[in-house]
Amino acid sequence: MAHGNYSYKPTNAFTKWLDSRLPIIRLIDESVLAFPTPKNLNMWFTFGGILTFMLAVQIVSGIVLAMHYVPHETQAFDSVERIMRDVNYGWLLRYMHSNGASFFFIAVYLHIFRGLYYGSYKAPREVLWLLGIVIYLLMMATGFLGYTLPWGQMSFWGATVITNFFSAIPVIGESITQWLWGSFAVDNSTLQRFFSLHYLLPFVIAGVVVLHIWALHVPGNNNPLGIDVKGPADTVPFHPYYTTKDAFWIALFLIVFCYFIFFNPNFLGHADNYVPANRLVTPAHIVPEWYYLPLYAILRSVPDKLFGVILMFGAIFVWALLPWLDTSRVRSNRFRPFMKQFFWILMVVIFLLGYLGAQTADDSNLVFFGVELPIGKILLSRILTIYYFLHFLLITPLVGLMETPHAVPESISKAVLAKKGGAQS
């Protein structure tokens, strides 16, 4: 238990009996219902609940889809179309699942950036943060594996490009790649193992999510002020206060999600994936799913393949160092006038990298929403890649040392009262 001395008390004979044998009601009560949560959490803190919900959506829709899907190179494409045409509400399941992946990633990016902004990775939440990175990596793998399953042109060529990353490893690269394929090229054995792993990984994610929540419940939630909870006046029980608030934000999230499912279901996909996989015809422009685009731009900014792959994975690994790279004593960017600016610069850099990742791989000038900029795409992606790493490796430690943060409130409840008083006067 994080704060306060609350503990569950069984009330009747049965719950007393059960509590001394399997204290499961105690576990639920202490970790979900009564869990003391800072009372000043804003909407950016609801994405944990949204992500839990989305994981359930993906697992449930995926299990039903797997009842109808055929993981075979000659049948996979048609079996997906059969789900769309002949399975009752199959179109709903499939569009829910394919758009669900995108919305899962939208939520996870907002969740991660919220953690960055409010310093949720800083002590004592380093392990919580590291587990989050593990979940993100597992999500990346799951999303990639799932995208190959419809066995369209983008599925096939995406799988070819991504698995070829491993061939960059010196000496053993080729053996590893063939081991991943189960063959000498991406083919049926690759599809079957990708399906098997795509079914497995979400349950691994669910397991790490349990650890993530466990690691959250020891130090308790961070909050927009980034200060520790000082006492019961700073918190409310999770239920009903945050169950209600999260439910409201989940419903709003669902409105956007459902707009895409029902009215624009292929907007986030690529038309080429409705062309059956053909190993003799390479698509003019192989692009990964949007959620990999910034990393894809980092990969392509490097002329050497091995170094490109290292840099791409390094772009995520650098997050793991963040708790120790950040030298500031203050968590929340609310009180960090300089770091706050650098945070927004980083957001722009990541967005631009994503935009570059979606462009064709040539060195023409970047056309940004119809406006031609006087800078080549390769040069710009190199500058942005270097900046991305500098943000974590240089700017974060230096700004932490040099910046004078604003005064931090004494406690959450005092900050709240001050805000109220200020509003009245």
Add this chain to the structure above:
Amino acid sequence: MKLKALLAIVLSLGLAGGALAAGGEGSLEAKHPKKVDWSWEGPFGHFDRQQLQRGYLVYKEVCAACHSMSLLSFRNLSQPGGPEFTEAQMKAIAASYKIKALDEKGEEVERPGIPADRFPLAYANERAARAANNNAYPVDLSVITKARHDGSNYVYTLITGYSEQPPAGVTLLPGLYYNEYFPNHQIAMPAPLTADDQVTYAPDAGNPKATKDQMAKDVVAFLSWAAEPKMEERKQLGVKVLIFLVLLSVLLYVAYRRLWRDVDH
């Protein structure tokens, strides 16, 4: 580097295969398709039954000579949200095709089609299709409007966008036709709609005149439905789901505000 070499080899094989039959003077980008106001766009969009029925006729009499629609069955023609031919009309359409089957002795015979049969293939296989088409492969049209960016507009513009003569200085490769809406501007498919009244629309059913433009729009409607046969069901359910979610959000918001009213936060 090895990957790039692989991609280059694969790419050249694909082009040598004649799928896109590239011209010699380097690649030319396809022009953007024209925008058409289709009846099925937007959250309340729906297909025009008569148009889908006419579109089926155009597909059957023009496109089906070379293009298959392997994912469609005759039964789809009378399903809700589609052309909605009557049961009897749909069965008559099915029965007008001869389908290969086995009799009780295992001998190959031909029988009339039934609703559960798929649309017959235009060619027995890809090799036969290429042999008959100057080595170009007429693609399956089942999901064509989803398999191209801005698919409905693309197909409409492509089939109406042929030029009689290529511009001066452009030499067409043998067996190719000039069309600026296709990559490289050279396409192996001849213009499919060449004259008004190429397909005979029934005169009495309030059908418009079968101009080339009208036939193109009708067949695009049919292909768009075929690519997404549950579109009407999807959009109708979507409107209900969104109304529900908006009401739910309002209730949840009221509950949330009321609960938090007494908490300083």
